[in-house]
Amino acid sequence: MILQLKSSPYESIELFQMAMNSKKSNEKNLSYRIEEKCIKFIVNVYNMLHQNTEKNEIIKISILKSFDKLLCDYRFTNSTDMILEKLL
Secondary structure: OOOOOOOOHHHHHHHHHHHHHOOOHHHOOOOHHHHHHHHHHHHHHHHHOOOOOHHHHHHHHHHHHHHHHHHHOHHHHHHHHHHHHHHO
């Protein structure tokens, strides 16, 4: 989905949000690799939506809620820090 952000940004975001809200992702069975990709996707989306339109603001809030879901899982606290360090 990261690769599709430039060509189909809103569709990629919608698909990601559907995946995050699916029953399987709520079972908390994310592996480190999946979590890393989710975080990279969220950071890329947030950085991409630099125009201050109403639609972009709504998407930013929504994508930050997805990020919050990842942060709430205590198993990934250390790995989240490492991933964000790499991205920054």
